[in-house]
Amino acid sequence: MLSSLFILTETGDIIIEKHWRGIINRSICEYFWDQKLQSDKVAPVITTPKYYLVNIHRPSIYLLGVLQSEFPPLLVIDFLQRIYDIFIDYFGPTITEKMIKDNFVHVYQLIEEMADNGFPFTTEPNFLKEMIKPPGVLSNVFQGVTGQSNVTDLLPSTTLLLIYIYYGSLGAIQWRKTGIKYASNEIFFDIIEEIDCIIDSNGFIVSCEVNGELQVNCKLTGMPDLTLTFNNPRMLDDVSFHPCVRYSRWENDRVLSFIPPDGSFKLMNYRVKGITQLPVYVKPQISFGEGGGRVNVLVGTKNVQKTVENVIITIPLPKSISSTNLTCNVGSFAIDDQKVCKWNIGKIPNNKTPMLSGNIITLAGHPPPDSNQPITAQFKIGLFSISGLSVDSLACSEKYKPYKGVRAITKSGKFQVRA
Known part of the structure; x- marks a missing residue:
């Protein structure tokens, strides 16, 4: 190699x-x-x-x-x-x-x-x-x-x-030491999903898939043998696991059976296709003519009751622009030397639709651009899984019953909107 x-x-x-x-x-x-x-x-x-x-x-x-x-x-x-x-x-x-x-x-x-x-x-x-x-x-x-x-x-x-x-500090299972002890036995699961999608200028989804991972923080005594079940495991594609997972159980029963490492580790990666409802929409209206153009971008939420935060909209502008008079009603924006406008919205408010609008003036003698570059969006939604995946149950082979904590986070991956 x-x-x-x-x-x-x-x-x-x-x-x-x-x-x-x-x-x-x-x-x-x-x-x-x-x-x-x-x-x-x-x-x-x-x-x-x-x-x-x-x-x-x-x-x-x-x-x-x-x-x-x-x-x-x-x-x-x-x-x-x-x-x-x-x-x-x-x-x-x-x-x-x-x-x-x-x-x-x-x-x-x-x-x-x-x-x-x-x-x-x-x-x-x-x-x-x-x-x-x-x-x-x-x-x-x-x-x-x-x-x-x-x-x-x-x-x-x-x-x-x-x-x-x-010393006997490592058993036959190389990813976990023997003799581990905790006063309180607990295990935490983080379902982290990223949305990769392309949306056309009319708002229709051209392609969309969700790439997810299950992060675990294990603080369990002894050598626990765990069995984890999901609410809808059949929707998971292209699954890859940590070596601790018994793959045959997943193939036969769609159940995760494993002896976890101690501490934090990634239990699995997966992909979900066929997502048709997105939590965030971006509606751009960008047009250019001789001498300049008009920009109007709306951002909002749909099909989600959770707070959408860390929202940043990136709008590539023509290299030939000389000045702008853009304004936004939520957040702030800046245009860098590469003529890229970054609109930092932060949290999307419930009582107001974020909007960036204004005119752009281009240098004299430069023709209008033939097409607009795609707009990209970044965002994060806590306590929300876009795929709907959740942990149903957790069984443990040890005498104690561990505390189980589960949370979900949805983030943008390559989220592009054609203008």
Whole structure:
């Protein structure tokens, strides 16, 4: 699979590199960066005469995997994402060049443990934390006083053998430790859904699908075997699970049977198609003629009783505009140097329909645009699931009855409206 892994800054500088099958010259990163400079969005897979380059871009950094032979690219992308998720689990939500340099030993050791000869090996956070202690204030003080590293000096294989045989801190289920105890047993489920849709200029849905995930925060004692049921599991398509889920039970009964990891983890991803009712509508009326044009955009809610918040409408304007006299009755707006108007509405009020309207004046001698670029919308609705998915019941094999908390969040994904 991977021959080498490079972590780059947003300016193309190499922060860290790891090689499994011979050292690959750093010039391969220059080739990748040349592709990046040629276009704003670099392709996730780039083919060179000798190598295949697979990359993901996350805030502040690029993760670049180099392969010498063909391999399923989605597997490589998923592994790169898993590495980034482990970094977040260890070092916090913001991964920067300074953070990686400050925790260089931890970062390098994590990469070493997560891949064996370039193939995914140990990717469970609980398992990794048994071998590599996360950095913290106390551990840094201890290291500064004693001069000892938080990372074990034993080889990974020896470490795992000791853990399994002598300490018994990990059982046959590698994602969960044994001997976990909590004073209050509780488990929380977050149903997070994103709407990807395209709406034509007449308000009809051209395409729409919902991409969802089920996030879990588990604080249960012992080794609980859980059975989770949904109200309508048949509507879920393209489902992928955490390794703890018994897939045969889902195939046969549409029931999730699993022994959960301790702490926070993603239990499943899914997709729902056939959504015909959207919670937010955007009605743009944009027209141009000689010398300028008129803009009128209405935003509102429908088919939802919950509060719609964090609403931002992005309206691309012609590059030839010279001035505007736009006004809005809710929120505020700004036009940047790229002639893109961002209208920050915030919460949509119940007693008023947000509206942005006004005239646009273009530079003399410039013809009116042939067509308008799509308008994009961002929003968030708490305690609401656009698909209607909900948790019906939760059964636990342990003697105690855990407290179960369920909440849903619906957000916009790629929400485009043609003007």
